Amino acid sequence: MxxxxxxxxxxxxxxxxxxxxxxxxxxxxxxxxxxxxxxxxxxxxxxxxxxxxxxxxELGELLADVAVERLRPDMVPVETGGGRGDLLAWAEQYAEEMSSGIGREMIRDVLAAEGAAGPRRCCSYARQQIAVIARRAAARGEAFPDIDAVLDRVIAPILFRILFDEALGPEQVGGLVACAFAAVERGGARGRVSGSRRTDAG
Amino acid sequence: MxxxxxxxxxxxxxxxxxxxxxxxxxxxxxxxxxxxxxxxxxxxxxxxxxxxxxxxxELGELLADVAVERLRPDMVPVETGGGRGDLLAWAEQYAEEMSSGIGREMIRDVLAAEGAAGPRRCCSYARQQIAVIARRAAARGEAFPDIDAVLDRVIAPILFRILFDEALGPEQVGGLVACAFAAVERGGARGRVSGSRRTDAG
DNA sequence: CTCCAAACGCAAATAATTTGCTTTTAGCGC
DNA sequence: GCGCTAAAAGCAAATTATTTGCGTTTGGAG
The missing domain is CATH 1.10.10 (Arc Repressor Mutant, subunit A)
Structure with missing residues (x-):
């Protein structure tokens, strides 16, 4: 810190x-x-x-610097009583914040900057927030998808649609969360389908 | 055209x-x-x-303009004999092209420009390519995920990792394709879990 | 063929960026 | 505490990029 x-x-x-x-x-x-x-x-x-x-x-670097700082999460994810509810609530708020005009601008500023440090920090912010939710779920003995699965199935589509297409609504975010949980609830395994990935959190 | x-x-x-x-x-x-x-x-x-x-x-607009043009697909997706193989082959090549230094730069140029027209065009390029594959699969009577499901489950993670984290390898792309097909093969339904979405391609 | 409007070239005016040098200041050893 | 040093800031001149007004070219329509 x-x-x-x-x-x-x-x-x-x-x-x-x-x-x-x-x-x-x-x-x-x-x-x-x-x-x-x-x-x-x-x-x-x-x-x-x-x-x-x-x-x-240059201006872009400064804007990126400012944007990364504003993108840093300032609250702990709300508790709803279950991991799935926690993730849903967090993802809906995340999608809403990022979809707003100012949110979109911040993301673009971060991506436009030279190095990869800014985007990675944003990614690790998301990882950290999801990790908090996952830890709480684990403490309760619940099944919860792998963090990278959440990134791929929930965060990635949210940001992709904002950046390239049209922002998703809360209902569609709910669909993504359901998809992330589908694999965990199907097999006993983690949510990820393919090979290994590093598990650092930034 | x-x-x-x-x-x-x-x-x-x-x-x-x-x-x-x-x-x-x-x-x-x-x-x-x-x-x-x-x-x-x-x-x-x-x-x-x-x-x-x-x-x-400004320079950014011109670079975006040039990048969008370079990003336009110039070939029809290769045929492997099945929809899943087609999608896998296409996604692997797509991931590789976009992960390269020049690919990353083009994406960032497109995103950095003012309006949303550039990113949307790129999205519709991907949609068109996937639609070709989907149409071929349908002609063979195969099950194939909804195009938006492919966007969310395959394209989105590929681009998200390139932009925010670290590019995926071919093996991980394979995992994404498997995930996109998991839902179709499970239920008889389309691959999408949640509510409706417009189906325009362009 | 002639006219019109859009797009271009040119050059002057304005604004942003770079750079060499001086001054301030935080950190450090005494 | 007191000076020393190097990093960071201020200042101003030089360079470079951007904007703008105006005359010219050009493609398309009547």
Whole structure:
């Protein structure tokens, strides 16, 4: 649970980063994304543009940085009494948040950035949330699909439809959750059909 | 099957568009994406930058335009004798192409552009290819999953892993195809678990 | 053939990005 | 606590990209 990559929280560097992030969020809320520029953000943050250029390189990297931070889950998944209900509730909320205009923009910002670090962090956020639900289910002795099966069968379709087609509604998310559970309830095994996969959670 | 959105093929407008596209592809092949700029493309295409700015607005739009065109399938899915084999072969090739460096870049370019038209076109390309396979299977009297089920269970995980995590190998793609067929072979019904969805292909 | 509107070229004006150099500041050994 | 050092920030000039107004070309319609 490292705070940020800066040297020390409280130092000037951290202060600048926080200020730039805050300014970016403020501008993003106030105006269209296409009109947000680095000089604008710099002015809003009370910082010179070259500072931002040197630190982030280009606008896309900064937007991705801000988006990843906003995408970090801030709550524990709600408890409904059963693993399936937990997953359904979480997935429905996830789909709704990601389908919103701002959610879609954040995902695209994360994907547009140069490296693969941002997308992976988002993936690991989802993994962590699902892991919490899975752990609770296991503690109750319930069957629960493998985390990667949930990623493939629930998260992947949700994001795919948002990015490439049209966002799914709650009912269709329910179908995905049912599909994820179908395999577990059929065989005694985990939900995954094919070969092994690493099980790290980020 | 419209050719392009231009007025007429052969007109000046179409010639310019073709030249710009060609120049973009050439530069993309020759140098890093981060170094490709509109003035550079204009020079390579023998066109003034303002033409590109007025037509595409920004680099991202042009890159997306070029990427969508490159993503358009240029072959009919190979026939293996059965729908399942057809789907497996097609999905494996699709996963491999999309996992490559250039494939990943094209997907990201398409997603980064402003409107939703690019991503939708890519989605409909996949739909069309799957529809071809499904039609062949139907002609043979075989059971075959609903196209949307294939999108959710095969395409979505493939793209999700490429974009957010780590690309799947052929073996794992096989697992996805098996999953898509599991529901069809279980019930007599289509592969989809939940409510209705539009069935347009394009 | 002539006209019209859309698309292009050109060049000036504006805005963004890069860069060299100076100044500030956090972390560290004394 | 006190200076030292290196990383990060500020500043301003230089470069590069983007926008824009206006004249010219061109494809299509009457």
């Amino acid at each position: 490292a705070d940020r990559e800066g040297p020390r929280p409280g130092g000037r560097s951290a202060r600048v980063q926080a200020s730039v992030h805050r300014a970016t969020r403020a501008l993003l809320a106030r105006m269209d994304r296409a009109e947000v520029t680095i000089p604008l953000i710099a002015q809003e943050a009370g910082v010179t543009p070259s500072t931002i250029y040197r630190r982030w390189g | 419209a050719d392009r959105e231009g007025p007429r093929p052969g007109g000046r407008s179409a010639r310019v568009q073709a030249s710009v596209h060609r120049a973009t592809r050439a530069l993309l092949a020759r140098m890093d994406r981060a170094e490709v700029t509109i003035p550079l493309i204009a020079q390579e295409a023998g066109v003034t930058p303002s033409t590109i700015y007025r037509r595409w607005g």
